[in-house]
Amino acid sequence: MSEFRRNPITGQWVIIAANRGSRPQEIVVQHVASLDRECPFCEGNESVTPGEVLALREPGSAADGPGWRVRVVPNKYPALDAALPDRSSVAQAAEPRTDWWQSVSAPGDGLHEVVIESPSHLTSVVQLTDAQFAEVLETYRMRINSLQQHGGFRNVVLFKNAGPSAGATLTHLHSQLIAAPAGNSIFADRTPFFRLHAVAQGSCLACEIERGLLTQPDLLVARSQNFVAFCPYASRLPYETWIIPRGHRLHFGETEQALLPELANLFRGVLVKLERIVKLPAYNYIIHTAPFDIAATDHYHWHIEILPGIANLAGFELGTGCFINTVPPLQAAAALREA
Amino acid sequence: MSEFRRNPITGQWVIIAANRGSRPQEIVVQHVASLDRECPFCEGNESVTPGEVLALREPGSAADGPGWRVRVVPNKYPALDAALPDRSSVAQAAEPRTDWWQSVSAPGDGLHEVVIESPSHLTSVVQLTDAQFAEVLETYRMRINSLQQHGGFRNVVLFKNAGPSAGATLTHLHSQLIAAPAGNSIFADRTPFFRLHAVAQGSCLACEIERGLLTQPDLLVARSQNFVAFCPYASRLPYETWIIPRGHRLHFGETEQALLPELANLFRGVLVKLERIVKLPAYNYIIHTAPFDIAATDHYHWHIEILPGIANLAGFELGTGCFINTVPPLQAAAALREA
Numbered sequence: 001m002s003e004f005r006r007n008p009i010t011g012q013w014v015i016i017a018a019n020r021g022s023r024p025q026e027i028v029v030q031h032v033a034s035l036d037r038e039c040p041f042c043e044g045n046e047s048v049t050p051g052e053v054l055a056l057r058e059p060g061s062a063a064d065g066p067g068w069r070v071r072v073v074p075n076k077y078p079a080l081d082a083a084l085p086d087r088s089s090v091a092q093a094a095e096p097r098t099d100w101w102q103s104v105s106a107p108g109d110g111l112h113e114v115v116i117e118s119p120s121h122l123t124s125v126v127q128l129t130d131a132q133f134a135e136v137l138e139t140y141r142m143r144i145n146s147l148q149q150h151g152g153f154r155n156v157v158l159f160k161n162a163g164p165s166a167g168a169t170l171t172h173l174h175s176q177l178i179a180a181p182a183g184n185s186i187f188a189d190r191t192p193f194f195r196l197h198a199v200a201q202g203s204c205l206a207c208e209i210e211r212g213l214l215t216q217p218d219l220l221v222a223r224s225q226n227f228v229a230f231c232p233y234a235s236r237l238p239y240e241t242w243i244i245p246r247g248h249r250l251h252f253g254e255t256e257q258a259l260l261p262e263l264a265n266l267f268r269g270v271l272v273k274l275e276r277i278v279k280l281p282a283y284n285y286i287i288h289t290a291p292f293d294i295a296a297t298d299h300y301h302w303h304i305e306i307l308p309g310i311a312n313l314a315g316f317e318l319g320t321g322c323f324i325n326t327v328p329p330l331q332a333a334a335a336l337r338e339a
Numbered sequence: 340m341s342e343f344r345r346n347p348i349t350g351q352w353v354i355i356a357a358n359r360g361s362r363p364q365e366i367v368v369q370h371v372a373s374l375d376r377e378c379p380f381c382e383g384n385e386s387v388t389p390g391e392v393l394a395l396r397e398p399g400s401a402a403d404g405p406g407w408r409v410r411v412v413p414n415k416y417p418a419l420d421a422a423l424p425d426r427s428s429v430a431q432a433a434e435p436r437t438d439w440w441q442s443v444s445a446p447g448d449g450l451h452e453v454v455i456e457s458p459s460h461l462t463s464v465v466q467l468t469d470a471q472f473a474e475v476l477e478t479y480r481m482r483i484n485s486l487q488q489h490g491g492f493r494n495v496v497l498f499k500n501a502g503p504s505a506g507a508t509l510t511h512l513h514s515q516l517i518a519a520p521a522g523n524s525i526f527a528d529r530t531p532f533f534r535l536h537a538v539a540q541g542s543c544l545a546c547e548i549e550r551g552l553l554t555q556p557d558l559l560v561a562r563s564q565n566f567v568a569f570c571p572y573a574s575r576l577p578y579e580t581w582i583i584p585r586g587h588r589l590h591f592g593e594t595e596q597a598l599l600p601e602l603a604n605l606f607r608g609v610l611v612k613l614e615r616i617v618k619l620p621a622y623n624y625i626i627h628t629a630p631f632d633i634a635a636t637d638h639y640h641w642h643i644e645i646l647p648g649i650a651n652l653a654g655f656e657l658g659t660g661c662f663i664n665t666v667p668p669l670q671a672a673a674a675l676r677e678a
Contacts, residue, residue, distance in 0.1 A: 003447045005442050015447055017417070080341050080356070101547075102536070161651075169651070176654075186659075187659045189660055208440075284653055284658070312508070314500040316517060318644075319625030321660075324418045
């Protein structure tokens with residue numbers, strides 16, 4: 001039995017089609033890491049990357065030298081042109097224009113940074129301790145809050161590509177951060193769904209889901225005092241898991257520092273279970289946090305999306321935006337709970 | 340220099356970022372075809388697939404036996420539950436419902452079929468002649484028109500996954516077709532963009548683009564009397580190419596049979612050029628045609644989207660829906676013209 005389902009937070013449709021998972025695979029994909037050059041992210045190679053913008057360091061160690069535990073640097077091959085302009089000039093620069101081909105375009109200004117998550121050549125979050133992963137989350141929080149305070153940005157997307165089948169091009173443990181300037185609403189694609197629901201129902205979509213999980217825990221993966229991990233009913237991908245704070249929070253950066261060890265334990269626990277099931281690091285995670293210019297009356301609820309990179313995205317998904325998921329979320333959640 | 344661009348027909352944002360294309364790739368992906376079992380799509384193995392629903396056959400040859408040139412069969416591992424119900428029951432069945440988790444869902448009824456495009460074990464359109472590819476297009480047209488005449492369907496999406504990096508699981512040349520029932524508007528995601536533009540400007544988006552290409556041919560890849568191939572200004576992927584009819588046509592099935600050899604020549608020509616550039620078949624193509632229940636006053640213009648499968652779709656794309664394209668469309672179009 002197949003079913004169409006629409007995720008209320010993303011607006012995206014999915015087809016849940018368990019039957020399709022049993023089809024034969026004629027082609028086997030292998031990934032070969034070429035190890036014939038030095039890793040630019042390892043401790044001691046700091047001069048290979050652009051200069052750091054933030055680092056958790058041993059007392060007395062110098063910037064762009066050894067002695068760091070987590071390090072944030074500009075991406076050497078950025079998707080956006082580095083820009084740290086003042087609020088007014090950015091808002092003006094991002095004014096979209098329409099050209100002869102009816103396309104709307106805007107300057108590609110913003111920031112694209114890399115969070116290097118260990119000085120050693122580790123390749124998976126599983127190899128970190130909970131305490132080390134809490135420091136990674138603390139770095140995310142510090143950097144996101146710093147961009148919010150800057151005032152020149154509207155949005156930040158923090159994401160990890162873990163493993164080659166999830167789009168990683170380097171194996172050393174790292175995440176990336178892309179920030180779009182003030183006036184640019186391109187990445188705020190989930191705000192309207194929260195807003196529409198709030199207007200219609202007077203409540204937050206994510207808070208309602210969290211309450212639902214209390215009484216109908218079949219989609220639950222793990223829960224702690226302040227956070228919950230679950231497989232969305234309309235999961236796009238096999239074993240897709242989301243983590244949300246149990247209280248209503250717009251911004252990831254609002255998370256109290258004292259709660260980061262708890263979040264690290266829950267979040268890393270999910271990734272450990274996921275690697276047990278899919279046998280290797282093969283996932284993306286994305287931290288979705290409210291746009292910085294969100295109105296106080298607007299609804300948003302930060303969330304972490306963990307998307308395993310084990311499925312084929314092919315013509316149907318690219319053409320329609322609708323994903324075919326061969327592992328029903330109820331089954332995925334049960335497998336993750338037991339892993 | 341990077342730029343944000345929004346495709347007016349899909350509503351999708353892209354970041355054109357040529358600079359990012361030069362980043363190092365530590366990981367090499369290899370695909371290994373396992374040849375240890377019989378191909379279910381080769382002539383002589385017709386009994387391995389479900390019974391054919393359409394075939395171009397030699398006179399006197401029997402259904403589900405040898406003697407065919409193109410053959411359409413139900414997908415043995417369908418994404419949707421096979422349904423050929425009458426119009427009223429489908430419309431009722433597809434009525435969406437909202438569940439406790441605020442997700443909208445609908446029964447996964449519809450059709451999922453495979454178009455087997457050669458009786459021989461060919462693996463690329465490049466290995467067909469123009470005349471053979473014209474017969475493939477003729478089969479697409481016949482099957483799409485047959486589903487339209489049936490009355491129980493609203494939408495059909497026809498797509499090919501060519502090569503493992505584009506999501507193919509079998510190498511034998513084939514495409515797929517997914518049809519959603521009447522009352523289900525899930526795949527009609529481009530209709531609103533045509534409609535909005537028509538209301539605002541009184542014209543068809545695709546017709547305007549076609550006129551623009553006459554005077555500003557930099558994005559042009561190839562042109563014939565009745566069709567044009569071009570790289571969209573807001574291409575999501577490197578070497579992305581679209582083909583549209585030069586006259587205003589809502590439905591692919593309206594294409595006169597006499598024009599199919601011309602379309603086959605142009606379309607196959609683009610795929611030949613693409614394989615010269617990317618060195619192997621690695622692309623998806625999708626035929627987007629108007630919903631069957633479109634109002635006579637609505638605007639839509641059928642189009643073929645060719646999406647090379649050589650880029651990494653990773654956390655940023657999955658999380659934001661915005662693609663990072665490292666080959667600017669002007670450069671892609673020039674390379675394809677010269678290939």
